[in-house]
Amino acid sequence: MDSQAALLLRDSVSRRKVPLVPADPARVTIYTCGPTVYRYVHIGNLRTYLLTDLLVRTLRFLGYGTYTAQNITDMGHMHQEQLELGEDKVIAAARAAGRTAREIAAFFTEAFFRDCRRMGFLPADVYPRASEHVPEMIALVRRLEEKGAVYGRDGYLYFDVTRAPGYGALSGAALGEGTPAERTGAEGQRRKRRPEDFVLWMPAEPGREFQWDSPWGRGWPGWHSECAAMAMAHLGTGYDLNVGGVDLRFPHHENSRALAAAATGKELARIWLHAAHLLVDGRKMSKSQGNEYTLDDLAGGPPGGGKGYSPAEFRYYCMTLHYATPMNFTWEGQAAASRGLARLREAFRKAAERATAGSDAAAALRERFRAALSDDLNLPRALSVAHDAARSGIGGDVARALAAEWDRVLRVGLPGEPGAAAGAEEVPAEIAALARERDAARRAGDFSAADSLRARIRALGYDVVDAGGGESSMRKSPDAPEGTAKDGTGPESR
RNA sequence: GGCGGCAUAGCCAAGUGGUAAGGCAGAGGACUGCAAAUCCUUUAUCCCCCGGUUCGAAUCCGGGUGCCGCCUCCA
Secondary structure, three states, X not given: OOOOOOOEEEEOOOOEEEEXXXXXXXXXXXXXXXXXXXXXXXXXXXXXXHHHXXXXXXXXXXXXXXXXXXXXXXXXXXXXXHHHOOOOHHHHHHHHOOOOHHHHHHHHHHHHXXXXXXXXXXXXXXXXEHHHOHHHHHHHHHHHHHOOOEEOOOOOEEEOHHHOOOOOOOOOOOOOOOOOOOOOOHXXXXXXXXXXXXXXXXXXXXXXXXOEOOOOOOEEEOHHHHHHHHHHHHHOOOEEEEEEEHHHHHHHHHHHHHHHHHHHOOOOEEEEEEEOOEEEOOEEOOHHHOOOOOHHHHHHOOOOOOOOOOHHHHHHHHHOOOOOXXXXXXXXXXXXXXXXXXXXXXXXXXXXXXXXXXXXXXXXXXXXXXXXXXXXOOHHHHHHHHHHHHOOOOEHHHHHHHHHHHHHHHOOOOOOOOOOOOOOOOOOHHHHHHHHHHHHXXXXXXXXXXXXXXXXXXXXXXXXXXXXOOOEEEEEOOOXXXXXXXXXXOOOOO
């Protein structure tokens, strides 16, 4: 493994590409801001989590080891959310059925894990639950108290941001401008010394399910101290990478960073990565606009009807853009990406069937692919190398080896394993019989009979393809609903 | 108002000083009963506009214009 091949990443603090220099190459440490589990994750969330997956897979591809933590915020403000989203059917249904917030969190945590598996994400090494880290959060606040960075009364504790060295470096926020993050209402604002200060602990209102005893009374922790405490609990300070969506840059990441800096005098993370947002038809996703898509919505196809798309197809779509480029999801764009992926798979499948060839060319292709990944995870470039490779004349074992190797990062079902070629699945006997019948009719010159048989086969979700030499073969129709088996991207063990 | 980002062919999108990757769509050809698939060829003298720096800029600097995000929960 060429260890001089440094991975360049764009850091949000220095605002430039910097080489990753991990303290321990065998254990690159990564923290990702995970979901608040009161609803299904949408494709925008998944795009951000995909950044972590591509990062981990690239690191492993380059020969590094990884240790990853992704938090689960399972003690959110259910009451407030319910008010804001009043019509949330699942929460409403759960409450109507007498379910607790804890049960809701458990349900959506499982749903989140399932979506991660469907997307082909490698599981994190640890998934810290906020509700299980309150002692750590309290300890962090006490530590901050000792440093004199905390003030407040009546059960409310606030963090004094002037006690955080380098506050504002991440977001560019300057003290005295803008308005702060605050989980409490306007009354809370009056308790604070300056707008940027934020709450560390709050008293529990009547009926709040999640609440804990603390030195400051019974209550619950502020948002920013959750992540800071969980990250430090599992990765310490100065871990290698922190990943999240751009919207978290301020105030959440700025404030998490400030807490760690004030408490320990150290940087929370060495490199901060931010994934740009995914818009739908040029607009931010929102429940009220009905464009907050999930993987199930993708599987169902466009609202007006049409082909549905698999998680692998969405994954490929995401990889046609750099992670820091805002992505505008459209059904047309998804269709174009799907077609590109289908052709890429087909090209590799054909290459694998040819005689082995092109081992010299493969070396250069490998280098181009590796260089693309190493340059700030440039997946669009990596995909262009894959397309070039599939049509470069390589064949046989050489083609299979490249597909298998690259699919460890791409994970879109490139046919790399011998015998795992796409399209090799069993065709039901009934359909095979229809195909033979059609073939006979066709050879006899009875084309109208042949065409009607083809229509029947298509209605059953398969398609018959006549190859050049008069041979015909079967495959699942591209317009058939996406099955779980088709992609050859079954769930990774977790 | 403050902060951050983006403007590249019909569409999506790489490219951060050396003369425009790749994908989708389109066009021509091969193959085909038809169709699909596949294969080959082809598609930006030019990178939002105006200045500047440079032997040389899509790439750097200054000034515009437009779009988006964050500053309230947000991936």
